[in-house]
Amino acid sequence: MSLAASAVAGFEKTYGYAPTGVWSAPGRANLIGEHTDYNAGFVLPFGINNRTYAAISLRQDRKCNVSSDLDGRSFSYELSEEMPKGLDWALYPLGVAWVMASAKDQGFDCFITSDVPVGAGLSSSAAVESAMAIALNELWECGKTKQELALIGQRAENHVVGAPTGIMDQTASMLAQADAAVLIDCQSLEIKLVDLGLSERGLVVAVIDTQVSHSHAYGGYGSRRKSCEDGAAALGVETLRELSLSDLPRAKSQLDDVTYRRVKHVITENQRVLDTVDALGRGNLQALGRLLQESHASMRDDFEISVPELDLAVETAMRVGAVGSRMTGGGFGGAAIAIIAAERLQELERAAMDAFSAAGFKAPRVFSVVPSTGAKREI
Numbered sequence: 001m002s003l004a005a006s007a008v009a010g011f012e013k014t015y016g017y018a019p020t021g022v023w024s025a026p027g028r029a030n031l032i033g034e035h036t037d038y039n040a041g042f043v044l045p046f047g048i049n050n051r052t053y054a055a056i057s058l059r060q061d062r063k064c065n066v067s068s069d070l071d072g073r074s075f076s077y078e079l080s081e082e083m084p085k086g087l088d089w090a091l092y093p094l095g096v097a098w099v100m101a102s103a104k105d106q107g108f109d110c111f112i113t114s115d116v117p118v119g120a121g122l123s124s125s126a127a128v129e130s131a132m133a134i135a136l137n138e139l140w141e142c143g144k145t146k147q148e149l150a151l152i153g154q155r156a157e158n159h160v161v162g163a164p165t166g167i168m169d170q171t172a173s174m175l176a177q178a179d180a181a182v183l184i185d186c187q188s189l190e191i192k193l194v195d196l197g198l199s200e201r202g203l204v205v206a207v208i209d210t211q212v213s214h215s216h217a218y219g220g221y222g223s224r225r226k227s228c229e230d231g232a233a234a235l236g237v238e239t240l241r242e243l244s245l246s247d248l249p250r251a252k253s254q255l256d257d258v259t260y261r262r263v264k265h266v267i268t269e270n271q272r273v274l275d276t277v278d279a280l281g282r283g284n285l286q287a288l289g290r291l292l293q294e295s296h297a298s299m300r301d302d303f304e305i306s307v308p309e310l311d312l313a314v315e316t317a318m319r320v321g322a323v324g325s326r327m328t329g330g331g332f333g334g335a336a337i338a339i340i341a342a343e344r345l346q347e348l349e350r351a352a353m354d355a356f357s358a359a360g361f362k363a364p365r366v367f368s369v370v371p372s373t374g375a376k377r378e379i
């Protein structure tokens with residue numbers, strides 16, 4: 001059964017009638033541009049073929065019921081000005097509803113199903129938010145653009161869930177296109193689709209999910225964000241976006257070592273995103289690979305958000321001949337990506353299993369993802 005069909009089946013089993021429709025949105029992998037979004041910089045993510053599906057019908061009253069096969073639990077919330085609180089995972093879908101609802105809107109019944117790995121750095125959270133936002137936009141006739149819906153998802157995550165994340169994940173999940181990455185200028189929120197051209201070169205994007213959960217990471221994420229804000233303030237700019245490579249010597253002389261290395265990561269990473277777009281445009285795989293390696297090293301050594309499992313995943317991918325590899329997502333666990341010849345995928349899986357076992361790490365999960373389209377109605 002397709003996941004869209006199982007969302008319908010789950011809905012019917014839970015609520016005893018058929019849903020009005022099913023809407024879906026993808027998780028995302030970030031090709032390059034990490035922790036640059038909240039610094040008003042550049043990111044280059046793409047939607048993946050793992051998606052979250054929400055089967056929904058409006059109700060006659062203002063009650064919102066959400067159920068997910070994540071853990072089989074259900075939560076309820078009555079639409080009001082009062083923000084939903086303390087409802088575990090339901091804060092993601094209900095947070096979106098709370099941000100979007102007007103006084104006239106009806107409540108809904110909703111059943112969620114998904115094959116986006118949770119907590120793997122592939123943004124299962126944005127997939128839930130984006131599927132909800134695209135559904136409610138249609139059912140409540142809000143008439144918002146996809147960019148506006150991405151901002152709504154971010155607001156739900158920041159304000160209702162309380163995770164201080166940037167705009168990358170929701171923008172990617174909303175606006176992704178097949179075979180392309182989305183270059184997002186997080187200052188202007190302008191986007192540009194960038195052709196990846198991987199399949200015609202026999203390449204795939206492999207994901208090495210370390211199975212190290214990053215859910216404990218909000219402290220680390222928040223402290224990195226604070227270092228960036230402190231660095232920007234000390235250097236007299238509103239955001240680190242305003243700085244370029246030529247500002248590095250000044251940053252080094254004015255900042256303490258830790259803040260300098262955080263700032264250096266962001267400045268160099270912004271440049272690497274732009275260089276990656278350039279390398280993809282010219283079909284220069286060598287340059288692409290080098291940029292991915294430099295990005296990983298910067299996150300490991302300067303931004304300090306990698307973990308030994310991610311470093312080993314990247315080293316293993318390079319050893320079996322990947323074009324390039326880096327950790328993806330916010331860090332402190334989650335997944336690495338590798339661009340690699342399709343026929344080497346199995347070898348990568350074996351090598352990663354062996355290397356993780358030899359290091360005494362939990363077995364990783366290795367799979368390939370296909371750059372896929374953004375949020376849409378399915379049924």
Ligand code: ADP
Pocket residue numbers: 052068069070088089090092112113114117118119120121122123124125126128214215329
């Ligand atoms: P990531 O976005 O990297 O997967 P997050 O910690 O940002 O990790 O988001 C994961 C959280 O999103 C889960 O703990 C859960 O609360 C919510 N979530 C993700 N997928 C689902 C789902 N299918 N059903 C319900 N909640 C989900």
Ligand code: MG
Pocket residue numbers: 123124125126169
């Ligand atoms: Mg997330």
